[in-house]
Amino acid sequence: MKKRININELVWLGILIAFSYFIYELLISGDMTYYIHPRMTIYAKFAFAVFVLLSLVQVRRLFSTSRRRFKLGYFIFIIPLFLGFAVEPQAVSADIVAKKGLNMVRYSEGESNTDQRLNMPSDESDEKTDDKSRKDALDVFDYRQMDVIEINDENFLMLHEDINNNIDRYKGKTIITYGFVYKDENHEVNEFLTARVVVVCCAADSLITGYLCEWDEAKSLEHESWVKIQGTIDSTLYKYESIDFEYEIPLILVDQVTSHPVPEMEYIFPEY
């Protein structure tokens, strides 16, 4: 008896295998984090396992008989497969992220309990342990004492929140930070943002987070170029977007600007 291959089942098998491979490649190369937050990687591994399992089950169905027409729906699955392979995994460009808005405002309306919550940059679970790495980690109380604040990927969010919420505590201090230059039509000639892209869950919820900077030679800075800046923390009243009122935000009066290499991973991933 001649067994005919069921085209629908074959195409679906191809799609399942292709997705399996696509996810596999992203996981192996580490490029998965261009799309999703590292803590979600485990779910991607789960999806990979499921795709593989489904492919195996699908093999059994290759010769099943059913007189369906070719399912046009399969073309829909080709779209992400095509784009996934055609477009190289990379960080989303700042201009696209900026469409969702810039993260430059106060973190809360009323009193924030930053002091109680932000006592440690958390890498893993937030249990109060006597872990040695915890003891070494600096918290906001430490930073508030310092005269020179150096920002890196680990303390970026913690300090961004604290400085935004408690500007007075930080005024006059020297700050060193790096990020990409962001300028748009709303900025004055001597203004720019030194920013990072923050990804909470996946690239679709990415936000531009940074500090407003003022520098005489800001005009010479290229949009989206990476720089390291040093300056003094001050504040300014900002009316960006708001039609009704101005609010006080940190402003860095920049003394020094040097170029900085593009980091290995451009996104910042909050952990909480």
Add this chain to the structure above:
Amino acid sequence: MSEKAGLNFKSVQVLITAVIGILVFILVSRNLGTLGEMLVESSLMNGIQGFSIIFMSIILEAMPFVMLGAFVASIIQIFVSEQTITKLIPKNKFLGLLIASLMGFVFPVCECAIVPIMRRLLKKGVPLHIGVTFMLAVPIANPVVLLSTYYAFAGDMKMVLLRGVLGMTGAILVGYIIGQLQKGENPLKEDVKDVEGGHDHENMTMKKEGVVDSNSFQFNVVNTHNHDHEHDESCGCGHDHAYDSDSSVKDKIIQVLSHTSAELYSVGRFLILGAFLSALMQTLVSRDLISSIGQGGILSTMVMMGLAFVLSLCSEADAFIARTFLGQFTSGSIVGFMIYGPMIDIKNTMMLAGYFKSKFVIRLIAAITVVCFVLASLVNVFGL
């Protein structure tokens, strides 16, 4: 009934052809991509790349949860009986709604996973109003989302409470309203004939009704067998998924997987379409446009709800975006953003459209919109 394809020569041939086909596809895609980079103007290319990364990120993020949802739905289908369901549902309508709205604390599931689960529950006899409340409340009133809201708003409990309480209230209201509006009308797209047991299937052909396009199929049930259970071939994979204690564990596992595969196809199409549209919105709709439309009063709430619908963000992450609107948009509109989005957005709408009749989907969206708008406006009115 599928025929077993053992590892014979023919299937190996087919597999190799499939794999070669895939490799060719990948190579062609990659080369086209590189070609595109060379030929297409850079800012347009940036847009396409940005769109693509966002599009893929939504899919990669949602896919595991859609699979989980399909798994759970399959498990419910195969291992849970209608009788159990009937016993569990409270007789009192309000109590039922209340419990449904709290289920998120028991099963914190995201919006992508909830649709297949909810459909399966409905098919198992869960009343519509409870199913809807469950579907709407779980993505909001759950510990993961509330915790992320807490962190996004720097510990501001007010926002967390508003989101949680109004989310649950909204879910209950919409569930109740939909229950009234639908009045026993079947909201599901497919009308599967559940065949009562105790009869002979030999040479009987059954046709699945309801859906017009590629979902319709025919299958032949050839064997005679004694049974006193119901049949349900609703997923179209050719298997009988009815609750049946006779089949072995291995068979059941394979059934679950087959069902999941079919479910993945049916909901995956809509997930991809939804992701495509959302990513498109993200690439095209800019913040300036949003701000310029309106920031005060009624307009602000409408704008924020519209944004929530269009962006289709995960409820675990949307609080962080919502927070950036503080001070520029009214509190109520921000709360509106945070309850409307998890309940309905482009991605959800597409997935619902795959399972439910369009009339129902429209009613559902209308009810959700009105209820969320009212609740959000109340926040503004009371100056919360």
